[in-house]
Amino acid sequence: MNGSRPTIEDVARVAGVSRATASRVLNDAPGASEVLRRRVTQAIADLGYRPNETARALASGRQRTVDLIAVIDNPDLALGAHPYYSRVLAGVVAALETVNVQLRVQVVAEHDTARRIDTIAADLTAGAILANAAPDLATQLHQRSRKVVSIVPTAPSVPAVEADNAGGAHAAVRHLHALGRRRIAAIHGPDLNTCAIARRAGHRRAVKAFKLPDISTAGGFTREGGHAAALRLLDEHPDIDAMFVACDLMAAGAIQAITATGRRVPHDVSVIGFDDNVVAICTNPLLTTMRLPTEEMATAATRMLLTGTITPGHRERFTVELVERDSASPVG
Amino acid sequence: MNGSRPTIEDVARVAGVSRATASRVLNDAPGASEVLRRRVTQAIADLGYRPNETARALASGRQRTVDLIAVIDNPDLALGAHPYYSRVLAGVVAALETVNVQLRVQVVAEHDTARRIDTIAADLTAGAILANAAPDLATQLHQRSRKVVSIVPTAPSVPAVEADNAGGAHAAVRHLHALGRRRIAAIHGPDLNTCAIARRAGHRRAVKAFKLPDISTAGGFTREGGHAAALRLLDEHPDIDAMFVACDLMAAGAIQAITATGRRVPHDVSVIGFDDNVVAICTNPLLTTMRLPTEEMATAATRMLLTGTITPGHRERFTVELVERDSASPVG
DNA sequence: CTGAAAGCGCTAACAA
DNA sequence: TTGTTAGCGCTTTCAG
Numbered sequence: 201m202n203g204s205r206p207t208i209e210d211v212a213r214v215a216g217v218s219r220a221t222a223s224r225v226l227n228d229a230p231g232a233s234e235v236l237r238r239r240v241t242q243a244i245a246d247l248g249y250r251p252n253e254t255a256r257a258l259a260s261g262r263q264r265t266v267d268l269i270a271v272i273d274n275p276d277l278a279l280g281a282h283p284y285y286s287r288v289l290a291g292v293v294a295a296l297e298t299v300n301v302q303l304r305v306q307v308v309a310e311h312d313t314a315r316r317i318d319t320i321a322a323d324l325t326a327g328a329i330l331a332n333a334a335p336d337l338a339t340q341l342h343q344r345s346r347k348v349v350s351i352v353p354t355a356p357s358v359p360a361v362e363a364d365n366a367g368g369a370h371a372a373v374r375h376l377h378a379l380g381r382r383r384i385a386a387i388h389g390p391d392l393n394t395c396a397i398a399r400r401a402g403h404r405r406a407v408k409a410f411k412l413p414d415i416s417t418a419g420g421f422t423r424e425g426g427h428a429a430a431l432r433l434l435d436e437h438p439d440i441d442a443m444f445v446a447c448d449l450m451a452a453g454a455i456q457a458i459t460a461t462g463r464r465v466p467h468d469v470s471v472i473g474f475d476d477n478v479v480a481i482c483t484n485p486l487l488t489t490m491r492l493p494t495e496e497m498a499t500a501a502t503r504m505l506l507t508g509t510i511t512p513g514h515r516e517r518f519t520v521e522l523v524e525r526d527s528a529s530p531v532g
Numbered sequence: 533m534n535g536s537r538p539t540i541e542d543v544a545r546v547a548g549v550s551r552a553t554a555s556r557v558l559n560d561a562p563g564a565s566e567v568l569r570r571r572v573t574q575a576i577a578d579l580g581y582r583p584n585e586t587a588r589a590l591a592s593g594r595q596r597t598v599d600l601i602a603v604i605d606n607p608d609l610a611l612g613a614h615p616y617y618s619r620v621l622a623g624v625v626a627a628l629e630t631v632n633v634q635l636r637v638q639v640v641a642e643h644d645t646a647r648r649i650d651t652i653a654a655d656l657t658a659g660a661i662l663a664n665a666a667p668d669l670a671t672q673l674h675q676r677s678r679k680v681v682s683i684v685p686t687a688p689s690v691p692a693v694e695a696d697n698a699g700g701a702h703a704a705v706r707h708l709h710a711l712g713r714r715r716i717a718a719i720h721g722p723d724l725n726t727c728a729i730a731r732r733a734g735h736r737r738a739v740k741a742f743k744l745p746d747i748s749t750a751g752g753f754t755r756e757g758g759h760a761a762a763l764r765l766l767d768e769h770p771d772i773d774a775m776f777v778a779c780d781l782m783a784a785g786a787i788q789a790i791t792a793t794g795r796r797v798p799h800d801v802s803v804i805g806f807d808d809n810v811v812a813i814c815t816n817p818l819l820t821t822m823r824l825p826t827e828e829m830a831t832a833a834t835r836m837l838l839t840g841t842i843t844p845g846h847r848e849r850f851t852v853e854l855v856e857r858d859s860a861s862p863v864g
Numbered sequence: 865c866t867g868a869a870a871g872c873g874c875t876a877a878c879a880a
Numbered sequence: 881t882t883g884t885t886a887g888c889g890c891t892t893t894c895a896g
Contacts, residue, residue, distance in 0.1 A: 205654070207889055218867040223891060233865060250654030255889030257586045258872050262891095265636075283810060286618045293639045304597075305635045307625045322537070322582030423813050452814035459816060478615060481755050482784035484791060484816035539873055550883045555875060565881060587873030590888050594875095 206247040215243035226251060253302075263325035265302040266505055268292055269341075271332045273310040273390075274422070282449070283477040284494065288331050288351065291498025299506060301326055313337050321345045327505035329498060330354070335394065342512070349501045349510055351494075353394035359504065359514040361497045365395050368490040368520030369402030370409075372444045372472045375522055377410045380531035381442035381470055385415040387429040387454060389446040393421065399446045399474060415440065419450045426450025430457035434469075441531065442470040448479040448489055455483050455527065470528035474520075485526035493518045538579040547575035558583060585634075595657035597634040598837055600624055601673075603664045605642040605722075606754070614781070615809040616826065620663050620683065623830025631838060633658055645669050653677045659837035661830060662686070667726065674844070681833045681842055683826075685726035691836065691846040693829045697727050700822040700852030701734030702741075704776045704804045707854055709742045712863035713774035713802055717747040719761040719786060721778040725753065731778045731806060747772065751782045758782025762789035766801075773801055773863065780805040784815045787859065802860035806852075817858035825850045 212222040217236050224232040225240040232240075243249070257264050270285055289305075296303055308316050313333075317340055320328070327347030330338050335355040341348050342358045350360040376384050386403050389396025400416075407414045415437050419425035426445060430453065433440060443458075445451035451473030458469045465471060465485055473480060473489035480487040497518055504510050544554040549568050556564040557572040564572075575581070589596050602617055621637075628635055640648050645665075649672055652660070659679030662670050667687040673680050674690045682692040708716050718735050721728025732748075739746045747769050751757035758777060762785065765772060775790075777783035783805030790801045797803060797817055805812060805821035812819040829850055836842050 208891095209889080219890080220867055220869095220892080221865090224866090227891080229891095231865060236866085248650070250651060252590075252889050253655055254586055254590045255872090256891075258584075258590050258874090258888085259890040259892080261872065282618065283615060285621070286614065289617070289621075289637065289639075293637070303637045305621065305625070305637055307621075318580075319582060323585055423810075449810070449814070452816075456816050456818065478755075478781070478811065479814045482781070482811045482814045484784075484788050486788065540875095541873080551874080552876080552883060552885095553881090556882090559875085561875095563881060568882080584873050587888090588875075590872085590890090591874040591876080593888065 206249045208249070208251065210247055211240060211243045211249050214247060215239040257325070263327075264300065265304050266292065266296065266326045266502055267304045267306055267320070267324055267328040269320065269328050269330050269333060270305065270307045271310055271313065271330070271334070271337065272307060273332070273393075274420075283479060284475070285331065287477060287494040288329070288498045291495035292329060292502045294495065295499040295502035295506065301506065310334070317341060318344070324348075327510075329501045329505070330358075331498075334392070346512075347505065347510070349504050349514075351497050351501050353398050357512045359510040359512065361500045361504070361516040361518065363492050363497060363518045364520050365398035365492075366402030366405070368474060368492070369399040369444065369446070370406040371402075371520070371522055372474065372490050373403055373406035373410065373412070376442040376444065376470060376472060376528060377406075377412070379442075379470060379528060382412065383415070383437065383440045384412055384442040384444060385417075385433045385437060385440045387417055387419045387426055387433070387443060387445045387450055389418065389421045389450075391418065396421070396446055403444055419446070419453070421447050421450060423449050423453040426453030427457045428453075430454035431461070434458065434461050434463070440469060442528070443472070445471055445473050448473040448475040448477055448483075448487060451487055451489065451527075452479050452483045455485070455487070466527050466529040472522075472528050476523050480523070480525070483527065488525045488528040489523050490520050491523045492520055538581045540581070540583065542579055543572060543575045543581050546579060547571040589657070595659075596632065597636050598624065598628065598658045598834055599636045599638055599652070599656060599660040601652065601660050601662050601665060602637065602639045603642055603645065603662070603666070603669065604639060605664070605725075606752075615811060616807070617663065619809060619826040620661070620830045623827035624661060624834045626827065627831040627834035627838065633838065642666070649673060650676070656680075659842075661833045661837070662690075663830075666724070678844075679837065679842070681836050681846075683829050683833050685730050689844045691842040691844065693832045693836070693848040693850065695824050695829060695850045696852050697730035697824075698734030698737070700806060700824070701731040701776065701778070702738040703734075703852070703854055704806065704822050705735055705738035705742065705744070708774040708776065708802060708804060708860060709738075709744070711774075711802060711860060714744065715747070715769065715772045716744055716774040716776060717749075717765045717769060717772045719749055719751045719758055719765070719775060719777045719782055721750065721753045721782075723750065728753070728778055735776055751778070751785070753779050753782060755781050755785040758785030759789045760785075762786035763793070766790065766793050766795070774860070775801060775803045777803055777805050780807040780809055780811040780815075780819060780821055783819055783821065783859075784811050787815050787817070787819070798859050798861040804854075804860050808855050812855070812857070815859065820857045820860040821855050822852050823855045824852055 653676035
């Protein structure tokens with residue numbers, strides 16, 4: 201203990217072996233006798249030695265960190281406010297638990313992507329998980345490094361894990377229809393958001409299939425947006441008896457708005473959300489919603505990066521299932 | 533472009549200078565003429581050169597990453613479900629925005645801390661933000677590296693940013709009292725959680741000060757816990773007219789439980805939460821709550837690490853303020 | 865099986 | 881101002 205921490209050199213000296221041998225036992229690499237192995241292990245314990253990961257990475261050129269790139273389009277409902285990113289984080293962490301790989305988080309504002317894209321691409325090692333990156337950004341990153349996988353619908357060339365957003369939206373409307381609801385309105389997400397686009401498409405398909413009136417508006421994936429949208433909808437179409445809302449946060453706002461107009465949820469107006477994050481269990485009544493398997497998707501994406509099983513255009517699909525709680529009920 | 537990416541060596545060669553000079557302009561270090569500076573800059577652009585951060589870190593010994601250590605005590609309401617960590621993340625990221633420092637996230641299960649503590653301590657560079665680490669873990673990490681700061685109440689020796697949890701709890705009860713509420717119950721957090729302990733203390737102080745009956749129970753900082761606790765409370769003390777709930781997630785559950793018994797919030801039973809995270813705007817009615825300035829605290833903690841202004845026992849304090857929404861109202 | 869030696873890409877004395 | 885020369889701590893040939 202002369203101030204700075206022990207290096208592999210110290211370990212080697214104490215164990216009376218060469219640095220190479222010390223390195224071998226450190227990495228469980230073959231080519232070291234049981235005797236020396238024990239001596240080195242002992243020395244490591246005695247010195248309290250921990251390898252310097254930076255030096256390791258430099259020397260081996262190995263890739264020991266996964267990047268989570270969180271693109272923030274709306275600074276207000278950024279990381280702090282949105283439960284989505286925590287779920288992604290949880291999924292990534294789960295995949296990293298057993299392997300010795302670090303997680304680095306990079307948050308980049310949408311307007312700032314151009315400036316940072318090269319640096320980000322250059323710094324990637326094991327690869328990057330793209331959360332909420334627009335197709336063009338994803339494409340650019342993919343071109344620069346190959347080692348990226350998006351967890352939202354993205355450009356055709358970019359590897360991705362995708363949830364069946366369209367199918368989920370369709371199933372939501374179908375469920376509402378099966379409950380006897382016929383005046384089903386929809387609150388969609390942002391026009392350019394790929395998830396929102398897919399959900400919108402699924403909704404439209406269902407509206408056609410069930411010959412429903414298309415009463416739609418958009419709410420920007422925020423609580424406030426959902427609240428305002430619901431109010432608008434109710435004002436223009438007082439006879440609405442159900443709402444399909446493209447995310448839980450908006451659904452929370454919608455429920456508040458609906459009850460504020462004196463209507464009861466689910467009796468007068470049933471609502472189904474989308475995501476199934478923590479918000480869904482905090483609304484009153486509890487939110488019936490379509491479960492987006494975010495953690496599982498993030499885990500899968502991370503595994504893809506780790507195993508290197510990504511090829512341009514690669515797709516892994518996840519289903520979106522209905523989670524019945526209390527915000528949707530049969531008519532009457 | 534011969535396959536691998538350009539190194540500073542390549543830049544130097546193309547610019548016709550030494551590696552040292554290239555390094556100087558790269559780091560905006562003094563000691564390079566304007567002429568060479570331009571040549572190097574040009575070469576960097578031509579080659580699309582990006583410095584290898586790993587090599588940089590190794591050579592300079594500089595500390596370029598901040599660790600966020602998230603301790604998870606309950607795997608169920610882990611990262612994915614709890615809005616707290618996203619707020620912390622947002623705060624840390626905000627402090628890192630301008631400086632060239634990376635954020636690494638390490639999630640460690642409470643039962644696993646013993647096994648990982650040495651590795652974590654050894655890997656620290658700029659330092660670590662301790663989110664939700666118990667006092668003994670914090671102490672151990674602090675002993676091993678000095679460069680840690682907790683963002684929850686912790687052991688006396690560990691540097692920390694602390695919110696006035698006790699004051700906040702006291703203020704919550706005072707507010708309820710000022711509204712004319714006299715049968716104020718409390719739903720506390722986990723017995724061993726330091727935040728919960730402080731809030732409990734503040735509540736107890738207020739109960740004494742206002743000569744209120746002490747009707748308390750615990751809910752474990754989960755929605756389910758809050759729900760069950762509220763039901764229990766209402767069953768045993770049907771005349772309760774207000775609840776102080778130690779976190780928003782539990783408050784959401786409490787509101788659901790209260791309305792499920794046929795009582796109205798805030799009219800019959802007013803409730804005040806604690807945190808002011810996304811959950812507070814998703815309940816119905818909107819939750820009146822005590823704002824824990826999590827982002828600001830995380831930002832402050834990160835700055836402390838970056839500037840090195842941490843000494844054992846250092847404390848930076850934050851106030852907790854009432855955010856009035858719709859879940860608490862005057863009696864009558 | 866073991867060790868000597870050559871780097872990984874960069875920074876930072878130290879000379880010139 | 882510029883370049884030369886050592887390393888940072890580790891991995892990994894390559895001989896022995």
